[in-house]
Amino acid sequence: MMTGESIVAPYPAQLLNWAGNRAGGVRRLFDDTSGRPGKAVFETNLLHRLEAWAGSIASGPGGVPRILLLVGGPGNGKTEAIESTVAWLDVSLGAGGKLASELKKSFFPPEGTAVPRLVRVDTSGLGPDARALGLSIVQDASAVVGAAGKQAAQLLLDELDAVQGAGPGEAYLCCVNRGVLDDALIEAIDTEREGARRLLEAVTRSVSLAPDAPSCWPLAGFADVAVWPMDAESLLLTPAAGGDEPARSLLRTALDDQLWPVPGSCLGGPSCPFCGSRERLAREREETSLLQILRWFEVASGKRWSFRDLFSLVSYLLAGHRVSPRA
Structure with missing residues (x-):
């Protein structure tokens, strides 16, 4: 359970739905209720x-x-x-x-x-x-x-x-x-x-x-x-027209402190692992280091992180993995 103030904050609970096997995984054309985690379109x-x-x-x-x-x-x-x-x-x-x-x-x-x-x-x-x-x-x-x-x-x-x-x-x-x-x-x-x-x-x-x-x-x-x-374009590089890398914009949307509980306000207090992860990744050095590691993977493997991959990764990093109950 969380305190009254934390209940209003949508994250980290809603980040579970960013995973590719959940609501954030598939978007249906012209359906505003489907598959747009963060409610934002990231420029490419x-x-x-x-x-x-x-x-x-x-x-x-x-x-x-x-x-x-x-x-x-x-x-x-x-x-x-x-x-x-x-x-x-x-x-x-x-x-x-x-x-x-x-x-x-x-x-x-x-x-x-x-x-x-x-x-x-x-x-x-x-x-x-x-x-x-x-x-x-x-x-x-x-x-x-x-x-x-x-x-x-x-x-x-x-x-x-x-x-x-x-x-x-x-x-x-x-x-x-x-x-x-x-x-x-x-x-x-x-x-x-x-x-x-x-x-x-x-x-x-x-x-x-x-x-x-x-x-x-x-x-x-x-x-x-x-x-x-589309599958060869890196989301970890800055678009030619300028602006942030799509992956950085995505990560910052997930880390937006306006969508999280006030630090220390949940029952986990200052030791809450979810709030702690958000706090660390919100720092510029840690944020840049994570994105650099992801880019190194692309260079080494020849593969590219897709939007669905990144949404799933951010969901796992910040909200963990919830196993669905067996029927």
């Missing part, structure tokens, strides 16, 4: 690029990629990227929230109806100055809802062929993992779809970790395409 290089892209494509075609492929697995912030892009595009089009409302209808269908793999909305008429733009969104390219027996890789190829042939009035935003990307490339080779093969080979090279990887934004040789390797 990708979000800065998407914000600039939304403003550019809303003003008209020409010189702006209209096919965006966000490459990465679970927990890399794909849902936040889509939501943020829709919000920025809505503002740029002067749609007054109508763009998000239209998309939400499809992503929240009536009970018993599956969310479609691809959701398309026409922006013309959503605002007084909105240009005619068809926006198609694939939140998860591994989905095969309504596919009539087709595999995810085949659906991706069909979508890429369709949007490439559609002209400048169509935009396509797709989140795809490397497995589906590789399967699609193999399918394109096996079925002799030369245009798709060349595109996917360029995409695969651009998202590799090779030192000579070609430009991905825009994609080298494909001015209409932009690609971003």
Whole structure:
């Protein structure tokens, strides 16, 4: 039990839900009640690029990629990227929230109806100055809802062929993992779809970790395409546009003293292990040392900490691990 003052403080108890196997692990598109620990969106290089892209494509075609492929697995912030892009595009089009409302209808269908793999909305008429733009969104390219027996890789190829042939009035935003990307490339080779093969080979090279990887934004040789390797971007490095590292912002959100009990006010008093951990990690030297260790791991292993990884780590460090009771 805690004192009256401590009961009001949401942390450390709510930090348990930051773990990847709890509420903080998965965010559903346009669902404000799901998966956003800390109630904050942490800025990344990708979000800065998407914000600039939304403003550019809303003003008209020409010189702006209209096919965006966000490459990465679970927990890399794909849902936040889509939501943020829709919000920025809505503002740029002067749609007054109508763009998000239209998309939400499809992503929240009536009970018993599956969310479609691809959701398309026409922006013309959503605002007084909105240009005619068809926006198609694939939140998860591994989905095969309504596919009539087709595999995810085949659906991706069909979508890429369709949007490439559609002209400048169509935009396509797709989140795809490397497995589906590789399967699609193999399918394109096996079925002799030369245009798709060349595109996917360029995409695969651009998202590799090779030192000579070609430009991905825009994609080298494909001015209409932009690609971003979400699973290769380090959250422990400062974004090119400035500001704190995403991992540091995340950690500071968890350490915010306004969300914790006043030191010594809980029954643990000055010996409380939770408050003690918060106090130590809130010091600049300890905070920087922890982030440096996490970055060293990335350099040594070649792997990257995803948002879900970091949320789970912070949850464990500051709130511990609670074992669910057996049924």
